[in-house]
Amino acid sequence: MASIPIPNDFNKCLYTPLAEADPEIQALVDRETYRQFRGLELIASENLTSLAVMQANGSVFTNKYSEGLPGARYYGGNEVVDELEVLCQNRALEAFHLDGAKWGVNVQPYSGSTANFAAFTALIQPQDRIMGLNLADGGHLTHGAYTRKRKISASSIYFQPLPYQVDHSTGIIDYDALEKNAILFKPRILICGASAYPRDWDYARLRKIADINGSYLMMDMAHISGLVAAQVQNDPFEHCDVVCTTTHKTLRGPRAGLIFFRKDKEADLEKRINDAVFPACQGGPHNNTIAAVAVALKQAATPEFKEYSTQIIKNTRTIAEELVKHDYKLQTEGSDNHLVLWDLRPLGLTGSKIEKLCDLAEITLNKNSVPGDKSAATPGGVRIGSNALTSRSMKEDEMRQVADFLHRAVQIALAAQKEAGSKLIKDFERVLKGDGEAAKQLKQLSEDVQAFATKFPLPGVPDSSTIKKTH
Numbered sequence: 001m002a003s004i005p006i007p008n009d010f011n012k013c014l015y016t017p018l019a020e021a022d023p024e025i026q027a028l029v030d031r032e033t034y035r036q037f038r039g040l041e042l043i044a045s046e047n048l049t050s051l052a053v054m055q056a057n058g059s060v061f062t063n064k065y066s067e068g069l070p071g072a073r074y075y076g077g078n079e080v081v082d083e084l085e086v087l088c089q090n091r092a093l094e095a096f097h098l099d100g101a102k103w104g105v106n107v108q109p110y111s112g113s114t115a116n117f118a119a120f121t122a123l124i125q126p127q128d129r130i131m132g133l134n135l136a137d138g139g140h141l142t143h144g145a146y147t148r149k150r151k152i153s154a155s156s157i158y159f160q161p162l163p164y165q166v167d168h169s170t171g172i173i174d175y176d177a178l179e180k181n182a183i184l185f186k187p188r189i190l191i192c193g194a195s196a197y198p199r200d201w202d203y204a205r206l207r208k209i210a211d212i213n214g215s216y217l218m219m220d221m222a223h224i225s226g227l228v229a230a231q232v233q234n235d236p237f238e239h240c241d242v243v244c245t246t247t248h249k250t251l252r253g254p255r256a257g258l259i260f261f262r263k264d265k266e267a268d269l270e271k272r273i274n275d276a277v278f279p280a281c282q283g284g285p286h287n288n289t290i291a292a293v294a295v296a297l298k299q300a301a302t303p304e305f306k307e308y309s310t311q312i313i314k315n316t317r318t319i320a321e322e323l324v325k326h327d328y329k330l331q332t333e334g335s336d337n338h339l340v341l342w343d344l345r346p347l348g349l350t351g352s353k354i355e356k357l358c359d360l361a362e363i364t365l366n367k368n369s370v371p372g373d374k375s376a377a378t379p380g381g382v383r384i385g386s387n388a389l390t391s392r393s394m395k396e397d398e399m400r401q402v403a404d405f406l407h408r409a410v411q412i413a414l415a416a417q418k419e420a421g422s423k424l425i426k427d428f429e430r431v432l433k434g435d436g437e438a439a440k441q442l443k444q445l446s447e448d449v450q451a452f453a454t455k456f457p458l459p460g461v462p463d464s465s466t467i468k469k470t471h
């Protein structure tokens with residue numbers, strides 16, 4: 001192509017790089033890059049995606065409207081987008097080892113929550129009954145969350161939910177109680193999948209329960225979809241009718257959702273799912289995101305991704321073993337997947353305090369309810385995932401170091417709580433930001449974490465020397 005001069009008019013800004021066009025946003029990008037580089041990312045629902053995914057996500061596909069499906073759009077100019085979407089669909093089926101005669105996929109959902117709501121819209125009528133794992137037991141908001149006072153999620157506003165639980169003595173899903181309740185409640189959809197459950201799912205048992213009650217079986221594999229693609233978890237596709245997922249957790253893609261559906265059971269299910277996504281729940285698909293999802297799915301089908309996923313599980317187990325060596329209490333005493341749930345109640349600490357303290361030490365994790373918590377406002381545990389650190393090529397030795405940092409964090413929290421002389425979080429924070437012994441130890445921990453983390457590359461940034469030290 002010939003080089004065309006950039007216009008010197010009102011459109012000049014369309015060609016200016018971010019750093020020049022908007023230094024304020026560039027500065028925030030730089031700060032966030034440095035935050036991700038110098039810290040330890042342990043949030044189980046996050047990951048560090050690849051350069052190629054970010055490039056596709058930031059591509060000119062963002063400009064295009066393409067309401068409808070490949071070959072049947074409401075706008076012209078979609079010949080390239082049609083190819084993109086079909087490629088993404090094929091890669092999705094391939095990544096999850098699916099036969100295109102049995103399974104179809106819609107790759108347009110903007111995210112996990114919208115994918116779930118579109119699936120409900122396709123499968124059932126307003127006010128029909130659904131059953132999903134209780135929020136406080138590790139379930140997700142979109143699986144019917146409600147409290148005594150409030151219908152929290154659209155899934156409880158528009159449908160009638162009844163949760164099932166884990167057995168509080170073991171932390172494992174109580175399938176017997178679920179079966180008994182399902183026989184009484186007769187849900188139209190039985191939902192499995194979770195946001196904070198460290199064990200695998202018994203799909204055969206769930207299928208049996210669904211069949212007794214004529215329910216659809218829907219898996220929301222958002223958290224574990226990378227592990228499912230890598231075949232290091234049980235396969236939900238063997239037993240479920242519909243499988244939804246996000247693409248940005250263990251699957252390590254951009255932020256989006258996918259809905260897989262059986263094509264060989266109900267003749268019209270494919271149309272119902274597609275119509276539910278558009279026009280029922282969404283408008284134009286985000287084609288830049290679909291391009292990035294396609295890139296991630298190609299990566300997820302490689303032997304390297306299987307190695308990555310296998311390493312995630314080894315890494316989580318190593319963290320679990322190290323924490324258990326210190327006599328800490330983990331829900332289910334370990335993990336089969338990418339996360340552990342650490343019950344802090346026996347130590348007299350809350351999840352909020354550890355989250356706060358870890359934030360000050362550049363360790364990012366989140367407070368989480370643990371089964372049996374009395375109040376959702378003060379969850380008794382934290383959730384720790386190894387998936388992002390595994391993307392930084394950290395392995396078992398590094399996980400032992402990470403577990404040691406976590407151990408130090410908890411010991412500092414105990415000392416700070418004592419120094420505060422109260423259990424109030426504001427007193428705790430005052431001590432952490434003060435100049436006493438706990439604050440000194442926390443400062444040292446933060447320095448050690450940063451010295452450790454900055455030895456590892458940050459995905460998406462090929463040359464770490466370009467990372468700006470912003471604070």
Ligand SMILES: Cc1ncc(COP(=O)(O)O)c(C=O)c1O
Nearest residue numbers: 045111112113140194195222246
């Ligand atoms: C199991 C599960 N489903 C759905 C979602 C929602 O995804 P999103 O935040 O992309 O809407 C999450 C998010 O954490 C999740 O854990």
